[in-house]
Amino acid sequence: MPQIIHWMYTAVIRPIITYGALVWWEAMNKEVNKKSLTKVQRLAALGITGVRNNTAQAALEAILNLQPLELYVKGQAAKGAVRLRESNFWKPINYGHSRILEEIGKLNSNKGLNLNSPTDYLVARHNFEGCVNIRIPSKEEWEDNSVINEHETSVYTDASITKTGAGIGIYSEALNIQKSYRLKNGCHAIQAEICAIREAARLIWVSGKPLRDVTIYSDSQAALRSIASKTVRSKVVMSCQEALSWLRGDGVGLRWVPGHKNVVGNIGADRLAKLGAGGNGAEVMDSPLPPISSLKDAIEEIILKKHREIWQNRNDCGIARNLWPKIDNNRTRQLLKHKKNLVRIAAGVVTGNCAVGVNLQKWKITDDSSCRECNEEEETIEHLMCWCPALENRRLQTMGQEFLDGLEDAAEMGIDNIMSFARNWKCFNARW
Numbered sequence: 001m002p003q004i005i006h007w008m009y010t011a012v013i014r015p016i017i018t019y020g021a022l023v024w025w026e027a028m029n030k031e032v033n034k035k036s037l038t039k040v041q042r043l044a045a046l047g048i049t050g051v052r053n054n055t056a057q058a059a060l061e062a063i064l065n066l067q068p069l070e071l072y073v074k075g076q077a078a079k080g081a082v083r084l085r086e087s088n089f090w091k092p093i094n095y096g097h098s099r100i101l102e103e104i105g106k107l108n109s110n111k112g113l114n115l116n117s118p119t120d121y122l123v124a125r126h127n128f129e130g131c132v133n134i135r136i137p138s139k140e141e142w143e144d145n146s147v148i149n150e151h152e153t154s155v156y157t158d159a160s161i162t163k164t165g166a167g168i169g170i171y172s173e174a175l176n177i178q179k180s181y182r183l184k185n186g187c188h189a190i191q192a193e194i195c196a197i198r199e200a201a202r203l204i205w206v207s208g209k210p211l212r213d214v215t216i217y218s219d220s221q222a223a224l225r226s227i228a229s230k231t232v233r234s235k236v237v238m239s240c241q242e243a244l245s246w247l248r249g250d251g252v253g254l255r256w257v258p259g260h261k262n263v264v265g266n267i268g269a270d271r272l273a274k275l276g277a278g279g280n281g282a283e284v285m286d287s288p289l290p291p292i293s294s295l296k297d298a299i300e301e302i303i304l305k306k307h308r309e310i311w312q313n314r315n316d317c318g319i320a321r322n323l324w325p326k327i328d329n330n331r332t333r334q335l336l337k338h339k340k341n342l343v344r345i346a347a348g349v350v351t352g353n354c355a356v357g358v359n360l361q362k363w364k365i366t367d368d369s370s371c372r373e374c375n376e377e378e379e380t381i382e383h384l385m386c387w388c389p390a391l392e393n394r395r396l397q398t399m400g401q402e403f404l405d406g407l408e409d410a411a412e413m414g415i416d417n418i419m420s421f422a423r424n425w426k427c428f429n430a431r432w
C-alpha cells in the first residue's frame with residue numbers, strides 16, 4: 001500500500017505540482033510589464049542574467065531597485081512584527097528575532113519616529129448585528145432636494161486637515177449644537193471624519209432629548225463605508241460603532257451629503273471643523289492613533305534609504321556605479337518598460353557583465369582583449385561607450401554626442417539612449 005501512495009506521489013502528484021508551478025511562472029513572466037515593480041524586479045533578477053558573482057548581483061540589484069535579500073527580509077520581518085505586536089499575539093522580548101524593530105530603529109536616522117508607538121490597528125472584529133442604517137443618496141437626489149426630510153433631526157459633521165492641524169465640527173440647528181474640536185496630534189482625513197461622526201453620536205446621546213429619526217450627515221463616503229463594514233480592523237471605527245449603538249433604539253441613520261454644495265448644515269459643520277483645525281480656543285481631543293500603514297511605510301522608507309546608502313558607499317562595482325550612480329526608481333521603471341531581451345542587454349552593459357573584450361579574456365574565451373572595432377585600445381565598456389573612434393557615428397545617432405568624457409556623462413543620459421546605443425550590437429548582445 002505505501003508503495004502505491006509513493007508511486008502516486010512521484011508519478012502523478014509531483015508532476016502536476018511541478019507543471020502547475022511552471023504554468024504559474026510562465027503566466028507571471030508574461031505579465032511582467034503590468035505587475036507591481038517589486039514582482040517584476042524579483043522575476044527579472046532571477047530570469048534576465050546569469051549572475052556570476054556578488055558584485056554583479058549587487059549591481060543588478062541596484063539597477064533593478066531590488067533591495068538586497070538581507071535587507072528585504074529584515075523589512076518584511078519588521079512589518080510582520082508590527083502587526084503581531086498590534087495583535088497582542090507577541091510581546092517583544094530582548095533577544096533573537098524579536099529585536100527586529102530595535103534593529104530597524106538603529107538603521108533609522110529620523111529620531112522623531114518611534115516604531116514602538118501603538119497604532120489604530122485592531123484584530124479583526126465581526127459585527128454581525130449590523131450597524132446603523134447608512135444611505136448614500138445620489139447627487140441627482142440632492143439636486144432634486146428630495147433627501148432632507150423635514151421631520152428628521154439633522155446633525156452635520158465634517159473634518160478639516162490643514163498644515164496647522166486637524167479639526168472636526170458638529171453642527172445641528174435642531175439640537176442647538178455647534179461644536180469644534182482640535183485633534184491633538186493630527187491624523188488622517190478619514191479617521192478625523194469618523195471621529196466627527198462618533199462625537200456627533202455622543203453629543204446627541206448627551207443631549208438626552210427623546211429622539212426619533214435622527215440623521216447624521218457626513219461628506220465622506222469612505223468614512224460611512226468603513227462604519228457600515230461588518231468587519232472592523234480599526235479602533236476608531238469600533239469606538240464610533242459603539243457610540244452609534246447607544247442611539248440605536250432612537251432610530252438613528254447615517255447619510256452622505258455632497259461637500260461644498262451649499263447644503264446649509266454641511267457649510268456649518270465645515271466652518272466649525274476649520275475653526276477646530278485653526279486651534280483658536282477650540283476644545284482639544286485626543287486624536288485617533290496613527291494607522292498601522294504609517295509604521296509600515298516608515299519601515300519601507302528606512303529600508304529604501306539604507307539600500308541607497310549601501311549602494312553609494314560601495315567601493316567596488318565601478319562601471320555600474322558610474323553608469324547608475326544612485327538607486328533611482330524612475331530610471332528602473334524606464335528600463336523595465338522594454339522587452340525582456342533588451343533589458344538583459346542593458347543590464348549586462350550597465351553592470352559591466354557583458355561580452356566585451358576584457359571580459360572575454362578574463363573568462364578565457366579569447367586571448368586578445370583589444371577592441372574589435374578600432375583595434376587600438378583594450379575593449380572595455382568605457383572605451384566603447386565613450387571614445388572608440390570607430391563608433392563615433394553610432395554615438396552621435398543614439399546619444400547625441402560623438403565622444404563622451406567618461407561613463408559619468410552616460411549616467412546623465414536617459415536609459416533609452418544607452419539602450420539604443422547598446423542594442424543590436426554583437427559585443428553587448430552576445431549570450432554566454
Ligand SMILES: [Zn+2]
Pocket residue numbers: 371372373374375376377383384387388389390
Ligand atoms: Zn575601439
